[in-house]
Each structure stands twice: as C-alpha cells, then as structure tokens.
Amino acid sequence: MATLIEKKIGEHRGVSRVYIEGLRLAREGFQPGMTYQRIIKAEEGKIVLRLIDSGDYVVSKKNIRDTELPVLDIRTEELTKIAGNSGRVRILIANKCIVILRHFNDEKIADRMLRMLNEVEQGKLSVASLFHGGGVASGGIHCGLKIAGISSKLAMAVEIEDAYIESSLRNNPDLWDENSVVINAGVEGVRYHQSGIPRVSLLESGIPCTGAASAGKAKLGLTFAEDHPTAGAAFFYTLQAIDFMNPCLIVIENVKNYAKTASASIIRSVLGNLGYSMQEILLKGEDFGALENRERWIMLATTIGLEEFIKLDDIYKFRSAPPAKIQEILESDVDNSRWKEYTYLREKEARDIAAGKGFRMQILNEESTSCPTLTRGYSRVRSTDPILSKNDGSDLLRLFTPAEHARLKTIPESVLDGLSETIAHQIAGQSVVYNWFVAIGRLIGDGLQSYQSTQSKQSAA
Known part of the structure; x- marks a missing residue:
C-alpha cells in the first residue's frame, strides 16, 4: 500500500x-x-x-x-x-x-530556471516552435534575441504542412542546426516521451485561430471556439508540450477574440498552477512599422520571478513608423499580365448591395495609407480581399505580389523565396507582423540579460 x-x-x-x-x-x-x-x-x-x-x-x-x-x-x-x-x-x-x-512543480521551476541561466551564460537559448508555419514568428524572436546579445536555435519545431516546413528549413537557415528536431505532423500526433524531444528555455506557439476568428465561427456555425473540428483542441496539445518541455518562457499569439475563449481561460489556469506569471497585450501592426491593419492577442508567460525583468508593456519602446503610403512597398517591375478587370468581383458586389448584404470590395491605390488584413487564402481572389487599382484611371486591378504581401507585414522577403504564389500567400497570410516578434525577442533578451546579471551579483555577494 x-x-x-x-x-x-x-x-x-x-x-x-x-x-x-x-x-x-x-x-x-x-x-x-x-x-x-x-x-x-x-x-x-x-x-x-x-x-x-x-x-x-x-x-x-x-x-x-x-x-x-x-x-x-x-x-x-x-x-x-x-x-x-x-x-x-x-x-x-x-x-x-x-x-x-x-513539490514537483518546484523541481520543474528550479530545473527550467537553471537551464535558462546556463544557456544565457553560454549565449545560446533553446527554442521550441509549435504550429511553426514558415517560421515567421520564430524568425522574429531569433532576430530580436540576437539584437539583445543572445543567440538562439530551434530545438524542435512542429508543422503539419510539408511545404511550410520545407520553406522554413530552406529560407531560415539561422534558426536550425544539426540537432534541431523537425516534426512534420500535427501537434496531436507528437508523443513527447517517445520522440527524443528536448527540454527548452522558450516555447512559441501560434495556436490556430480558425475556431476563434469571427469569420471561422460564422462559416461553420460554431457556438464555441473549442467546437472547431481541427483547431478546437489545439490549446490542449500546446499545454501538453509545455508540461513536457518545461520552458522558462512561453509566447502564445492568436486573434484578439481568443482572449475571451474557454481555451484561453484554461491556459491561464494551467500555466498559473505550473508556476508561470502571465502578461497579455493586444498589438497593432501600425505601431510596429506595418501598413497592414492586423491586430493580435499576445500572451507572454514567464516563470515566476522573471516578470519583474520582462514587462510586456515595455514592448512599445520598440515601436517603428510604417511607410507613409502603399506606393512605398510596391514592386517596380510587376508584369502587366497581373492587371485585370475582375468584372465578376464588381458584379458580385453589385448583387450583394442589391440583396442588402454587407460584403464590399476593398480597393486600394498607391496613395492609401493602410491596408486591411491579407489572409491565408489571399491568392484565391475573393470578393472582400484587399486589391490594388492601377494608377491610370482604368478599371484594372491586381493582387499584391508575395513580396508586397511580406512588406505589408514587415516580413523579410527572403522568408518566401522559391515558393509558388499560392504557398507564399498562405505562409504570409496566416502569419504575424514580423516586427512584433522582433520586439518580443528583444524584450525577452534584454530581460534575461538583466536577470542573469542580477543573479551573478547576488552570488558574488
């Protein structure tokens, strides 16, 4: 007994x-x-x-x-x-x-704090990325940490789409090394105790938003975000990864509606029990150099004791102004074949107006000072997606190119190198404003350097 x-x-x-x-x-x-x-x-x-x-x-x-x-x-x-x-x-x-x-939680806290301090001292932080996509958020964090004087490598990344993980391996070489574990599968298929998954100091997770986004809920008739057939349980698998990998810091991003879901409440409760302090913020693209009007909810969870050194509200000291006009992000040598009349889009808009529906085309020009959100399915030319008018008085329109899409979100164009237009728009469209994550990386890096310095002084005393 x-x-x-x-x-x-x-x-x-x-x-x-x-x-x-x-x-x-x-x-x-x-x-x-x-x-x-x-x-x-x-x-x-x-x-x-x-x-x-x-x-x-x-x-x-x-x-x-x-x-x-x-x-x-x-x-x-x-x-x-x-x-x-x-x-x-x-x-x-x-x-x-x-x-x-x-208590086992205290053991885990001590373990992750010691790991983090050792890695900061060695100048190389271990990172895990869930729902990795094309590596935009991971790349931003890596860049920000580097600016703060801390190198980082992906210890593990999980991504279900072949094309996305292939793109990241090719276009983000600084993120990976020979020890990085690549899991080209859904997060629900990962068996952490059997897969040689390492513990890490930082975990980043862009939990799929399709269940929480207003359009996704309406399309599928969902009552709760958790009802979504594929994304509904994503928070559970994220928590499962956190529990096993025991990171010192966690960055989670999603649409702003996600903050009010049951999933977010459970995340807060579980992370609190595991010894984390949570900070949350809504970030806007325009505050960090992006022309795209994208908003995102960000949660930063730090092991208790670090919150005094890493304050999420301080992220605004890394603000940058966006270009003044759309003209400044346009490619100069776009093929004329991209310009089309898109008569069927105008006809659909007329039908929607006649039927009392709210769907409208979002036509921009070179003088526009901002851009609505370009999403994952942008290449499908949908009636409400942002589209550019030709600056010659004609009715010709065109989609933004992948390079322009990247510039609208401050994403380095190299992240989309060698991709078809469809895949490039998918990676950029489901991604984030890159500069947000550069700022988050800098914030974390500066805070860890300060914490490590404080600990060293206390030990010396």
Whole structure:
C-alpha cells in the first residue's frame, strides 16, 4: 500500500511545520506510541521518517469518537528550504517510511530556471516552435534575441504542412542546426516521451485561430471556439508540450477574440498552477512599422520571478513608423499580365448591395495609407480581399505580389523565396507582423540579460 499527500507547510511558534493525522498514517504502519528516526537530506530536497525501535521521535495520538488515531507533528526549518516558493510539499507514506519531498512543480521551476541561466551564460537559448508555419514568428524572436546579445536555435519545431516546413528549413537557415528536431505532423500526433524531444528555455506557439476568428465561427456555425473540428483542441496539445518541455518562457499569439475563449481561460489556469506569471497585450501592426491593419492577442508567460525583468508593456519602446503610403512597398517591375478587370468581383458586389448584404470590395491605390488584413487564402481572389487599382484611371486591378504581401507585414522577403504564389500567400497570410516578434525577442533578451546579471551579483555577494 502507499499514500501520497500534498500539503502546504504551516508554522508553529516561528518554526515551519507539517501536521498529519488519521488513518492515512495507520494504514501504512504508523501507530501511536511507535518510534521513528528523522533523516534530513537537504541536498536532495527531502526528509525521511523511518519507523525503528528506540527512535528519537514518537508517533503521538489523538482520540476522535473513542477511536485512537496516530499523529505526526513535524517541525523543522528544513521544511522551508524543501517547500521553496510555493510553500508546498509532497508526502509519500509506504512500507513504514515517510518521505517529505519538494513539490514537483518546484523541481520543474528550479530545473527550467537553471537551464535558462546556463544557456544565457553560454549565449545560446533553446527554442521550441509549435504550429511553426514558415517560421515567421520564430524568425522574429531569433532576430530580436540576437539584437539583445543572445543567440538562439530551434530545438524542435512542429508543422503539419510539408511545404511550410520545407520553406522554413530552406529560407531560415539561422534558426536550425544539426540537432534541431523537425516534426512534420500535427501537434496531436507528437508523443513527447517517445520522440527524443528536448527540454527548452522558450516555447512559441501560434495556436490556430480558425475556431476563434469571427469569420471561422460564422462559416461553420460554431457556438464555441473549442467546437472547431481541427483547431478546437489545439490549446490542449500546446499545454501538453509545455508540461513536457518545461520552458522558462512561453509566447502564445492568436486573434484578439481568443482572449475571451474557454481555451484561453484554461491556459491561464494551467500555466498559473505550473508556476508561470502571465502578461497579455493586444498589438497593432501600425505601431510596429506595418501598413497592414492586423491586430493580435499576445500572451507572454514567464516563470515566476522573471516578470519583474520582462514587462510586456515595455514592448512599445520598440515601436517603428510604417511607410507613409502603399506606393512605398510596391514592386517596380510587376508584369502587366497581373492587371485585370475582375468584372465578376464588381458584379458580385453589385448583387450583394442589391440583396442588402454587407460584403464590399476593398480597393486600394498607391496613395492609401493602410491596408486591411491579407489572409491565408489571399491568392484565391475573393470578393472582400484587399486589391490594388492601377494608377491610370482604368478599371484594372491586381493582387499584391508575395513580396508586397511580406512588406505589408514587415516580413523579410527572403522568408518566401522559391515558393509558388499560392504557398507564399498562405505562409504570409496566416502569419504575424514580423516586427512584433522582433520586439518580443528583444524584450525577452534584454530581460534575461538583466536577470542573469542580477543573479551573478547576488552570488558574488
């Protein structure tokens, strides 16, 4: 038999204390009047109580309704050291022995903080990327960390689309090294204990937004974001990865509606229980040099203790102004064959207006000072997607090129090199404003450098 108890340590007359009573003790052999020895193994983070004849300590008793029950009242300052910041311990009772252990969350916190400090000292941070896409967000974080003086490499990336992961491997060579684990599969198919997945210091996850985005919910008639057949459970697999990989920092991004979903509430609750402090913010593209009117919800989860060094609101010190006009991001040598009348789009708009529908074309020109969001399906030429008019008084229109799409989101054009137009627009369209993640990387890098410096000074003192 065995009994496992989780307890918050208390205090009695200024001394740390753990109090246990009842059948939980009796069923494992601890009876009133029996004696035991106490062995403190501070370096291992545990206290061992073992029943022996003529031990230094006695199992006390308590009478409840004419029943005599055993009591253990353990008082020692070593409990404070074992319990750590959480103040919790785990107590295993079996085979006439009790072991008081540091809580597993405290073990995980200590492990990830030590890993992070070692990697910052070595100048190379390990990163994991879920729903990697073409590596835009990962590339931005890598760039920002580098500006802050910290190199980084992908320890692992998960992406289900062949073309996207191939593109990232080819076009983001700085992200990868010979030890990077590539998982070309859905996150639900990853078996972390069987796949040689490493622990990391930073995890980035662009959880699919199709269940939370207004258009996606309306199209499928979803009541809840979690009802989406493929994206609904994505948060669960993200939490599963976090629990195993035990990162020190976590960056999650999604559409702004995601912040109000049950998924986001569960993420907050689970990460809080795992010892993280959460910060959240809504970022706009125009604040970080993008002409595209994209907004995104960002959650930054830092291991408790780091939040004082990495404040998400400080991201605004890395603001940059976007180009003044659309003209400034246009390619100069676009093939004339791209210009078309798109009569069917204008006819559809007329039908929608006549039917009282709200669908309208979004026609821009060179003088436009911003651009609505270009999405993953942009290459399909849909009636409400942003489209550019020719600056000659004609009715000719064209889609933005992949290079222009990248510029609208501040994405380096090299990220889309060698791709078909369809795949290029998919990668850019489902991605993020690159400069957001450069700023996040810089913010994290500066904070980690400051934390590492503070720890070094304290150790020296």
